[in-house]
Amino acid sequence: MKILITGGAGYIGSHVVKALGQLGYDITVFDNLSTGHREAVTYGDLVVGDLSDKAKLDELFKTRKFEAVLHFAGSIVVPDSVSDPLGYYLNNTVNSHFLLSLCQKYGVNQFIFSSTAAVYGMPGDGVCREDSPLAPINPYGQSKLMTEHMLKDLSFASNFRYVALRYFNVSGADPEGRIGQSFPKATHLIKVASETACGKREKMDIFGTDYATPDGTCVRDYIHVTDLADAHVKALEYLAKGGKSEVLNCGYGHGFSVKEVIARVKEITGVSFTVVEGPRRPGDPASLTAKADRIQQVIGWKPKYDDLNVIIKSAYEWEKKRPF
Numbered sequence: 001m002k003i004l005i006t007g008g009a010g011y012i013g014s015h016v017v018k019a020l021g022q023l024g025y026d027i028t029v030f031d032n033l034s035t036g037h038r039e040a041v042t043y044g045d046l047v048v049g050d051l052s053d054k055a056k057l058d059e060l061f062k063t064r065k066f067e068a069v070l071h072f073a074g075s076i077v078v079p080d081s082v083s084d085p086l087g088y089y090l091n092n093t094v095n096s097h098f099l100l101s102l103c104q105k106y107g108v109n110q111f112i113f114s115s116t117a118a119v120y121g122m123p124g125d126g127v128c129r130e131d132s133p134l135a136p137i138n139p140y141g142q143s144k145l146m147t148e149h150m151l152k153d154l155s156f157a158s159n160f161r162y163v164a165l166r167y168f169n170v171s172g173a174d175p176e177g178r179i180g181q182s183f184p185k186a187t188h189l190i191k192v193a194s195e196t197a198c199g200k201r202e203k204m205d206i207f208g209t210d211y212a213t214p215d216g217t218c219v220r221d222y223i224h225v226t227d228l229a230d231a232h233v234k235a236l237e238y239l240a241k242g243g244k245s246e247v248l249n250c251g252y253g254h255g256f257s258v259k260e261v262i263a264r265v266k267e268i269t270g271v272s273f274t275v276v277e278g279p280r281r282p283g284d285p286a287s288l289t290a291k292a293d294r295i296q297q298v299i300g301w302k303p304k305y306d307d308l309n310v311i312i313k314s315a316y317e318w319e320k321k322r323p324f
Ligand SMILES: NC(=O)c1ccc[n+]([C@@H]2O[C@H](COP(=O)([O-])OP(=O)(O)OC[C@H]3O[C@@H](n4cnc5c(N)ncnc54)[C@H](O)[C@@H]3O)[C@@H](O)[C@H]2O)c1
Pocket: 006, 007, 008, 009, 010, 011, 012, 013, 030, 031, 032, 033, 034, 035, 036, 037, 049, 050, 051, 052, 071, 072, 073, 074, 075, 076, 091, 095, 114, 115, 116, 117, 166, 167, 168, 169, 170, 171, 183
């Protein structure tokens, strides 16, 4: 099967490229390398280009005759979206619109989209079901939700089918150690804590200790990137078999607070680094955990790494030897 993977040189995309490459898919990665890395693309062809380059992308669709698209490319940092909302709408919404118009033009009817738990905003009890109200509290979540709307409307108007996967907090690294998270100026909690444990940072901050959560710090549902990659394999197989359009949460269904995660990183690494309790970060909801059973029922996904220790160990091992 010939597939296009946008953002395949990035953290999550590269893990999916590896999983699909091992299964023999014919992969083209399209990535501008703004946060991705050439070395992270372990299978297929890498075409370096920007999603806004309409001529280049059109030519790629014309010549390569894709049967499915997996769309990871985008801007991902919640606080940056608060300071640069238009940049986020441009990269996440406008560029997705153009990609979808090419799918329509060239009859590519199977699409997998990287959506996010941020579309839920601030759910009352912190638990997000796929049919919970959608009320993002930051431009990042809003920009992704707008793409979900386009997908739904396009599927109503044609034979286009999609799976939108709403990822919770993706973390960890390939257990074989070939790839991992290499985001420049990382903001993700487990990544930042791993960097601090490795001595790459002098200290780290806790953003907010006055949330309405058991210990006052934010709670998130951390999912291992290799499990998430497998969810994409299953979603692609599901669409190939004729499955109807779906929106599915990707999480384990239980959360950890910022303080719990940091304590676990210290315990696992044996490094007692400095942690500074500071003010809240803009755009952060108090608590986000997935209602996580639907994805297992619909596409038959079974998580293998639902263990915070395993997630942290793999992130730390990657950080220690990180080649790129
Ligand atoms: N990391 C998470 O916890 C998380 C959670 C929910 C959703 N997501 C979504 O998953 C997707 C992948 O995230 P990630 O963590 O791998 O981030 P990442 O930054 O590592 O990957 C994004 C990739 O897209 C590329 N890219 C960005 N804009 C582009 C453009 N205009 N044209 C071509 N390439 C472009 C980057 O170079 C990078 O390789 C994103 O859409 C993100 O919103 C991530």
